[in-house]
Amino acid sequence: MKRIFDLVISTVLLILLSPLLLVLSALVLLFNGAPILFTQPRPGYRGKIFNIYKFRTMAQTKNSDGTDMPDSVRITPFGNFLRKFSLDELPELLNIFLGQMSFVGPRPLLVQYLSRYNVEQNRRHDVLPGLTGWAQINGRNAISWDEKFKLDVWYVDHQSFWLDLKIMAITLLKVIKKEGISQPGHATSEEFMGNDKI
Numbered sequence: 001m002k003r004i005f006d007l008v009i010s011t012v013l014l015i016l017l018s019p020l021l022l023v024l025s026a027l028v029l030l031f032n033g034a035p036i037l038f039t040q041p042r043p044g045y046r047g048k049i050f051n052i053y054k055f056r057t058m059a060q061t062k063n064s065d066g067t068d069m070p071d072s073v074r075i076t077p078f079g080n081f082l083r084k085f086s087l088d089e090l091p092e093l094l095n096i097f098l099g100q101m102s103f104v105g106p107r108p109l110l111v112q113y114l115s116r117y118n119v120e121q122n123r124r125h126d127v128l129p130g131l132t133g134w135a136q137i138n139g140r141n142a143i144s145w146d147e148k149f150k151l152d153v154w155y156v157d158h159q160s161f162w163l164d165l166k167i168m169a170i171t172l173l174k175v176i177k178k179e180g181i182s183q184p185g186h187a188t189s190e191e192f193m194g195n196d197k198i
Helices: 001-015 018-031 075-083 092-097 111-116 121-126 145-158 162-175
Strands: 037-043 050-053 101-102 130-134
Touching: 001 018, 001 092, 001 101, 001 162, 018 050, 018 075, 037 111, 050 092, 050 121, 092 130, 121 145, 130 162
Parallel strands: 101 130
Antiparallel strands: 037 050
């Protein structure tokens, strides 16, 4: 039932929002330059790697040694606007359509985090990653990693269609209020470095 819901709704939204997606693509190209989309490998269900799609929100600014400058420095004014209203996430509708993500589930994080999870935290990969999730409506990037992972695992143990509908409804309110978008001093959140105890 969940997969049918994801497929039908993502198809409808991709069609209905296609004019908005085209306008945003043009604006990203104008204000942030090419490429329009940010793609990055992320672990999905059972840790299977897929490429996530987002609108690019950062400039490709480098340090003198050729490394990327901090995210908080590279994010552009238009990129900040996209993030405030979660518009940068819209291309993930394609990930949902392809079955790599769901509308609701733990957010797909960086591949390098896989080796840093303990056994309990790794259970977040027992379901498809989501566009939004239980952690996103309970603090998003403003809460600690430990709190976030506990919320992710809680969702894995309590997932249901009705819970998903509740999460999606609350997500809309959170987007309007622009709550929990980032941690102080970071474009989103600080890097997860692992646990002291397994």
